[in-house]
Amino acid sequence: MSSSIQEPALSAPRIERLREFIGSFSQLVTRASSEDSLLREGSALVRALVSTDDWLPAPYAQPSMDRYSQYLLYADGEERFSVVSFVWGLGQSTPIHDHTTWGIIGILRGAEVEQRYSRQADGSLAPDGVAHTLLPGSVDTVSPSAGDLHKVSNGLEDRTSISIHVYGGNIGAIERSTYELSGTARRFISGYSNRELPNLWDRSGNQSVESGQ
DSSP states (O other): OOOOOOOOOSOOTTHHHHHHHHHHHHHHHHHOSSSSHHHHHHHHHHHHHOOOOOSGGGGGSSOOOSOOEEEEEEOOOTTEEEEEEEEEEEEEEEEEEEEEEEEEEEEESSSEEEEEEEHHHSSOEEEEEEOOEETTTTTEETTTTTTTOOEEEEOOOSOOOEEEEESSSOGGGGGEEEOOOOEEEEEEOOOOOOSSOOOOOOOTTTTTTTTTO
């Protein structure tokens, strides 16, 4: 799939958007009475975050030649949730995999193609409906209680795609599985592509703060 989607203008990232999102999501995790309410309200927060593509720092938007990249943007101190950017180079895709926890996915840049799978009576996996394409501003959810097996690919033939994911727990440290169509599972722990986190908390660049005070 090719696209005429425009790349964002180059300027200093509005990192405060991510900081404000994390504050709001932390409050939501504290007060949510159920997974359904968390996914519903959380989806609205993610949709608002990805509606503007001017806040993700460049180091967390870089594709790798080898495979898709998963950059940690934030991990809650109690590991109740984590926020990551997924960066897809040309032709890159995941294997079929699970998450073992809830997740909210928002498309920031480019496009992603998602194919869901369901387990059959004999233990094998089969496509669950047709693959669908997610475009910038689109939001989707996963959960072990409502469908947790899928394969995701870059939906564009000529450029990088980026999505923002919020997961229950520290997703890079959770033991999960990839799957063959036969149903054979292989356990893995994904880790992260970065060693340093974006600095969300330095407000010294705020124009309302006078230097020297």
